[in-house]
């Protein structure tokens with residue numbers, strides 16, 4: 124995982140939409156973040172499961188250390204990951220897991236990426252990418268990362284005549300993320316021509332920066348001190364602000380004035396940027412805390428001691444052994460397994476399953492609002508259905 128291609132598929136949304144992305148990120152260190160480290164841990168477990176025929180529940184209680192964090196794999200994690208694993212296992216065809224694909228032909232020499240999961244059955248290539256994040260919903264619709272993986276795998280397979288490509292995001296921890304999008308080889312070849320030009324554009328030493336919702340979200344440049352003016356200006360515009368308006372408000376001591384008349388279009392525009400706005404504010408808070416701790420100015424704000432965190436074990440493995448010595452089983456909580464795990468244990472015993480089935484709440488899909496390009500069909504509300512009937 125340490126190998127890195129600057130124009131790799133995972134950064135494609137950035138470098139393909141912002142020609143200045145590569146120059147802006149050159150030399151910046153990778154940022155370790157807890158959600159990214161957690162995603163790495165889940166990917167490792169997914170990879171082991173698919174490579175060695177294991178289930179996600181086989182890892183419950185396992186500790187995975189990634190960067191500065193140690194994650195304990197839980198029942199809930201196992202249930203959420205298992206759905207995607209079961210789905211992939213049931214597909215006919217040749218499976219490719221954690222497969223490195225070369226995309227030099229469609230970008231620049233030396234570029235590659237590593238896809239999570241793919242199946243090829245001769246006619247169809249299915250790409251299935253695991254996203255473990257809860258924060259930013261990811262859609263498969265015209266997803267540049269998946270399209271590059273699909274092209275890379277197609278090239279690796281010797282450019283066979285593929286009838287369709289099914290691109291999927293498996294994002295089990297986000298109600299609005301994930302889904303399926305289908306495209307043809309023609310679609311991907313057109314995309315390849317376009318993205319090759321975008322890759323070449325990044326080689327200009329004066330390549331301009333262009334901020335966008337999807338392009339900036341994972342860009343490291345915006346996360347460093349004095350990061351990216353283009354991005355900051357874009358975010359101020361999203362909120363209907365400009366630097367001059369802000370300076371004027373500060374000068375006259377006014378409160379922050381966000382747009383007051385939020386019609387549905389303005390509301391959708393702002394909500395489509397919600398995760399980027401949150402992440403922008405979090406970065407500002409992080410940099411402000413650093414400034415405050417260094418004694419640098421944070422006008423109208425101050426550094427104080429926050430609330431005490433809850434007590435936790437310094438070293439869970441050591442604590443487990445000591446608590447067992449001192450308290451035995453009394454020191455541990457026991458929990459019933461999840462319905463999925465129990466039914467899996469009883470999969471060939473329907474009579475033993477029977478009394479348990481009425482006790483299971485199978486969950487429901489709750490309505491959520493996503494961007495209009497999401498591949499899932501819209502829910503037709505009762506009032507819309509009545510209006511359609513009236514139109515007949």
Ligand code: SF4
Nearest residue numbers: 141147339342351354
């Ligand atoms: S933050 Fe956005 S505009 Fe700035 S360099 Fe990164 S991708 Fe380009």
